[in-house]
Amino acid sequence: MTFLREIVVALTFPLALTLVLLLLAFGVHAVFKRKRVAVAIALIAVGWSAFWSLPRNAEWLRESLEDRYAVAPPAEMPKADAIVVLGGGGYTWINRPGVTLDDLKYSRLAQGARLYIAGRAPRVILSGGGEGVRTEARNMARGMRKFGVPDTALLLEERSTDTTTNARYSAQIARRNGVRSVLLVTSAIHMPRASVLFRGAGLDVIEVPVPEPPSVRGDGWADRWLPSPRALWRSGRALKEYAGLMAACFGNKTA
Template sequence: MFVYLSKVLPTLVYPTGFMFLCLIAALAFINSRPKLSRIIIILSLIIIWITGTPLLSNLMIRNLESTYPPYNGSETAKVIVVMGGGTDSWEYPRQMVELSGAGDRILYASKLLKEGKGDLLLFGGSYYTVLDGAEQSVAAEMAAIAEEIGVSEDKILLQEGSLNSYEEAVADSQILKKMGEEQIILVTSATHMRRAVACFEKQGIKVIPAPVDYAITDKEWAALTEFNLKRFHTWIIPQSGNIRAFETALKEYLGIFMYRLRGWI
């Protein structure tokens, strides 16, 4: 139940879901309490502007992504653990398992393996079938992509029984400890790395972070923080991309809060 609620309830506090509820409330009170209705509409516009312009969303993303520096290759581990995600299921009309936004995790982990930074890839994660209706686990889909780009099947381990980051860390750690491995290279999206590292450290695993899938580069951050008249409109006109970035960051902050509340990290 927690897994289901953790996927559904946040949509009500994300800007799009919250504004939708606000507009329903505004319509409900438009005749009986018109002043309250106007206040709710103004609140919705403020939320659109704050989350739809780049300052807040990029600050939140940057804060998450700067938690750990990029992997410098100086430390190695037998197992490279790749957090679940980054694939779209093989369903018609797709002709294969496809990469989604977080697919860089698979590509980067495969690259590190080929460079000799580790001996094995451990892919974890299973679809939550109530919401996704998928027949193949995330782990198996990630493995399929890795094999497509040249990773040998005997270099891949699968863990297909976890539904969230905490369960994935617990299940992966059990596999690692049976192997006698207590240090890993951990590959996941830079925004997700803070929570992922904390989950594994809670299980007694030493983590070498290897973040990937960065949303903001140093060049983009510098451009964002410098005044440019040609880009001024991006500071005052809300854009959907900024709202998506805000929701990505908010999901992580909520996840960190809830995981701490439950004693998972």
């Protein structure tokens, strides 16, 4: 099942599916001598990646996920028993002097710190696994300390390897500490899937999406309609999230 899931995830990236379809087209032509069918498959294969390489299309696809939950200032969020911050993103800023929360608009960790400072919850669960003592959760804790969040408020979840286990192990920690409601912090594009999984793990979830930089860099025609590898990659991320969201919804219904 894990191997099949990895194949499905790989095929959500447009270039991967395009290559598979091109191989299928070659096989149809070589084995069955169906030239028209082979050409049609090849055109669909190339068109698939071409469509998702357009920045405007990538932006539209991502917005269909990112806009499901409103972004609100921390002080306007309701209170909860704990804040859960999911690992992800870079942490190179942790070692830079003079970095402030205002500098980190797109950081999940910074948003978690803002919520704590705003008094939205007394505890913070940091979820991210890794090897030995080099877990992502411990690295995240360093960032929290940088902004004045005390160790006594931090609960580290260090066993997870994906969003499913983020939810499972975070929920276990939450139950051991009397936590029922959580402010869930992750990127806006990841939030729909994460929310389904955390609710399925038995937690009351208040979604706190963190925006990501837009895929369109400017307002010109070329910025929106000129194909780019960056847009293709960002489309692939969104398609992966849709595949994961479908799997999460199906898994919750059958659980």
